[in-house]
Amino acid sequence: MSNASLEAIAAKSGQPFPGAPNNWQRFFSFSTDHKVIGIQYIVTAFVFFLIGGLLAMVMRGELITPEADLVDRTVYNALFTMHGTIMLFMWTFPVLNGLANYLVPLQIGARDMAFPRLNAAAFWLVPVFGILLMVSFFVPGGPSQSGWWAYPPVSLQNPTGNLINGQVLWLLAVALSGVSSIMGAVNFVTTIFRMRAPGMGWFRMPAFCWTVLSAQMIQLFGLPALTAGAVMLLLDLTVGTSFFDPARGGDPVLYQHFFWFYSHPAVYVIILPVFGMFSEIFPVYARKPLFGYKFVVVSSVIITMLSGVVWVHHMFASGTPSWMRMLFMFSTMLISVPTGVKVFAWVATVWGGKLRLDTPMLFALGGLICFLFAGITGIMLGAVPFDIHVNNTYFVVGHFHYVIYGATVMGVYAAIYHWFPKMTGHMYYEGLGKLHFALTFIGVNLNFFPMHPLGLMGMPRRVASYDPEFAYWNVIASLGGFLLGVSTLPFILNMISSWILGKRAPANPWNAIGLEWLISSPPPVENFEEIPLVVSGPYGYGSHEPLVANHPAGELNSEHS
């Protein structure tokens, strides 16, 4: 589409900036186009992913020998604090928000998000609090060293005595991140409730949109607790209140309740959209409908509801009475039932299909296997007596990284490859993609599997030095960590070169079913010239029913562009 006609559409649509540039510069502007914002989120997040990854590699360098010899202990503590913070608040949440931003309006047949300016404002807070976090490396005393949980009283200790210190900046950044996420959540929930195309009933909505809706609901009920905890901690630290300081009558365990009330459900905010991506990708590359679609989407909602009653499982070894340990053991284990429904449904979707092992499918399969492993160790962690042994050890770190890197990062990669042609209008290089997958899959297992035996042997997490008996598995884990660092190189190379030089992408390169595949790649401003009229469910592979009534490409879902 030419610039002139784009501008004509933009002017007609009453966009706030009709003259907004339509080249690479638009990604640096206050654009209100959900597609531009989506890509802004993804690219910004990826930059921070690389920074967080570099910090992790320094840590793995420290842990390659038992002694604390590569970096000072204070530096090591700052490294794991900032690694966790950056990876969660600057990578996973933003990158998933970016993908959801890009895809949800397209998948439900909307022209944009419900509140485009709010959407842009929510994004622009991300670099703001990202920079705030980065600045903390340069204040006297360095960044926060209290871990990404920021448990008091450690987080209340301020050896520099300065009012502006790493911990204060950290708390401000986390509070701002909460504000940004709530702005995003309001937007997603409204968009999905109010802006679905005519004919798209709840059970005709793609599974990805269901998972985004479920995840954003969690943000709405959980984030206020985290933000309140952060603000109370900030007050304790700066103006001398004593909510959490035991030396002055506060209760440090209260903070843990505030923190985990949000931060465990936050794991579902992260993993649910990844479940959605799996649910979108498996049918395309297996050429079969998503097995048990209704069970799969309803299970997302059940996960959302159960996620509100699991937070105490992070505190089994904390000051938690026995009755509470038992109650939360049951509720934690229950959540594996709806999750298991999804896993079995994906396997049944793949089973008996006509598989095409393109890069997105490889990442989705690899991510599914990692998630399965993480789910099994997750049930183990739910069992209180076993959790008491491995709580706060590397077993938990291994479990968590299988969820976050194994399933989430691989799921995000799968999604980026799958929708790359749609986003950029160019095809990526398949060979580089497969190399990227191989390095990632090997790296993940080499890096994170050894953490499980380490935890069983009793190696605590967050240690800069350790006893020599742990050296063997740590060396393997470190090598895996460096390999994961290397694995990002073919990805970066692939994305940049194929965006510039890659073959032109047709509207529907994967022969996929979904509203986003009915329009050109990349989609025009405002997405749909005519809002589609949806007449069937989202995964009609093999059934040859039209998806929409008023679009030529919708008539035949096996049409090739």
Next chain:
Amino acid sequence: MTTPTTPTEPRSLSFRTVALLVALAIADAAISFWVGRQAYLWMPPQASAEALLVDDLFGFLTTIGCFIFLGVTTALVVSVLFQRADKYDTSDGPPIEGNLLVEILWTTIPLGLVIWIATYSYQIYDKMAILGPMEHMNHVPSLSLIPPAEAATLPAVPEKTPIEVHARQWAWEFYYPDQGITSTELHLPVNERARLVLTSEDVLHGFYVPAFRIKQDVIPGSSIDFGFTPIREGSYRLRDSDYSGTYFAANQGTVVVESAESYQQWLADAAASPLTVADNRAYREFNKAPERLGWKSIQPAPPPRVNYASAEDNSYE
């Protein structure tokens, strides 16, 4: 347990398919059972009665987990190997959208499994009884707050004053009130239930002995009753398990489990020893390198003065 190889159209199952599935399930179960037995070897020595219980639970969880993992991955790998589309085949697979029976089965079977695992875990936890009556959110533990009915059901504990465990940044110190002894090494008689009271002076610490499979956060402002039964003589590592600041990793100690006679002898020897300054790694490191490259740290507490100081290079299991 549903094997994930469950086909999508059970009504059209042939005898051959059923036989194959049963054979696969048996093989999966046999391998999982074997892996579950191996799980005991991945743990430190079983040095407490609680360790026996926890390891049984872990073996059980490993068996079930292995069964599910193997079943599901086998189904995926078989698909990837044998169900690929031909190069120029762009047609769709069978349009199977679901199967109510299969979906109900794979919802209810895991639900039953979860109830089984949780119940078994509950029984194990109940037997361990590691936590004393704890009045959480109440900074002065008080027995009077326990309802009398509940207090009566508490297991009778032999009249023995608990050993006080003091955690601080960054040292462990043990106080034996009956003898008036302080030590940086925790000595316990074998086969006798140990009673501890855990307190912290500054931040959260975690009392963790991997060989005992027990762990409890030590919370400043509360004292926590804690108990377990060591059953194997030897030296074991005590680790701080809850992140406690700069020298967290160095905050370790030794637990010695010995016969009743040796224990009494140790108590007597320690009571006769004068107070000496114990070696402390955090204190030593902090004072050794004043111009460190890193950022500022909280100053470690001075090394404790104790009747018995453990040697830095103690061997342990």
